[in-house]
Amino acid sequence: MHATIEVHGLRKRFGQTVALDGMSFTVSPGHVTGFVGPNGAGKSTTMRVILGLDAADEGTALVGGRPYRSLRTPLTHVGALLDAAALQPSRTARNHLLWLAHSQGLPAGRVDEVLEQVGLRSAARRRAGGFSLGMRQRLGIAAALLGDPPMLMLDEPVNGLDPEGIVWIRGLLRSLAAQGRAVLVSSHLMSEVEDTADRLVVVGRGRVVADTTVAELIAAASRDRVRLRTTAREHATMVLSQAGATVAGADRDVITVSGLAAERVVAALTAGAVPFSEVAADRVTLEQAYMELTRNAVEFRAADAEAGR
Numbered sequence: 001m002h003a004t005i006e007v008h009g010l011r012k013r014f015g016q017t018v019a020l021d022g023m024s025f026t027v028s029p030g031h032v033t034g035f036v037g038p039n040g041a042g043k044s045t046t047m048r049v050i051l052g053l054d055a056a057d058e059g060t061a062l063v064g065g066r067p068y069r070s071l072r073t074p075l076t077h078v079g080a081l082l083d084a085a086a087l088q089p090s091r092t093a094r095n096h097l098l099w100l101a102h103s104q105g106l107p108a109g110r111v112d113e114v115l116e117q118v119g120l121r122s123a124a125r126r127r128a129g130g131f132s133l134g135m136r137q138r139l140g141i142a143a144a145l146l147g148d149p150p151m152l153m154l155d156e157p158v159n160g161l162d163p164e165g166i167v168w169i170r171g172l173l174r175s176l177a178a179q180g181r182a183v184l185v186s187s188h189l190m191s192e193v194e195d196t197a198d199r200l201v202v203v204g205r206g207r208v209v210a211d212t213t214v215a216e217l218i219a220a221a222s223r224d225r226v227r228l229r230t231t232a233r234e235h236a237t238m239v240l241s242q243a244g245a246t247v248a249g250a251d252r253d254v255i256t257v258s259g260l261a262a263e264r265v266v267a268a269l270t271a272g273a274v275p276f277s278e279v280a281a282d283r284v285t286l287e288q289a290y291m292e293l294t295r296n297a298v299e300f301r302a303a304d305a306e307a308g309r
């Protein structure tokens with residue numbers, strides 16, 4: 001079975017709300033794919049559709065080439081963490097996992113292995129109802145790992161983890177991908193996935209707005225933006241505008257030029273005899289690139305909220 005998650009043309013409405021509006025992407029084996037977008041962008045709904053928990057109005061979702069619902073032992077194909085609070089509070093952590101293992105024909109020994117792997121061995125016989133959010137996340141991850149699946153989907157797994165837990169989960173996700181698994185991890189914060197994910201699927205308003213790598217996203221956002229220092233700001237602005245660039249003032253004698261490659265900026269200023277120094281490509285941060293990409297989605301929601309919709 002090939003370990004690829006494929007989503008194609010998913011559409012889903014909840015009443016008047018369009019949750020998915022043509023969502024399409026692929027999660028490949030051997031990579032951590034970050035699934036990022038603002039609140040309400042459709043990340044959880046997409047994961048629920050992939051797992052057969054919600055039905056899409058249109059489109060297809062396949063895991064290893066098959067619909068999730070057709071799998072006889074799904075935990076051995078896809079491990080998922082959706083809602084860490086969804087467990088039986090009176091059960092101990094170990095019994096929760098034993099019950100899951102039993103339902104999939106998995107040996108009890110596997111339960112102890114995953115409890116060890118997520119750092120819950122000493123809490124194995126405690127009731128899950130008394131667990132902190134971070135411990136529940138670890139238990140949810142243990143459940144996802146139980147069937148040793150080639151595909152993993154984790155919805156906001158960093159939620160509730162302390163700094164040590166965050167470092168731990170980043171290492172875990174990277175090692176799972178290095179073993180050849182396909183790993184999809186969602187967050188509404190770019191900062192939570194940028195150090196872990198090598199691929200990014202950025203979503204807004206129910207569809208993909210960028211399917212890229214971290215490096216490509218930064219490069220695309222900073223393309224043709226140049227910062228330079230000049231003592232003749234007005235003259236520089238006039239010359240560069242005539243050459244087709246858009247000029248913005250950054251500081252007293254620093255300007256940001258967009259829409260013109262750096263060589264052409266230099267050529268235009270030289271031809272116009274404008275004094276300048278310190279020409280540099282303006283590197284945006286990943287967070288800025290992400291904000292830029294998803295701005296429309298956020299504005300849309302803010303406008304909706306103001307209109308009382």
Ligand SMILES: Nc1ncnc2c1ncn2[C@@H]1O[C@H](COP(=O)(O)OP(=O)(O)OP(=O)(O)O)[C@@H](O)[C@H]1O
Nearest residue numbers: 014017018019038039040041042043044045046188
């Ligand atoms: N069961 C439901 N009933 C009604 N609307 C829903 C339901 N589930 C999701 N929605 C709506 O669908 C849209 C997409 O929600 P979804 O939870 O998939 O987004 P998300 O990207 O996971 O956001 P978050 O980061 O807040 O979890 C939102 O407008 C949400 O309110």
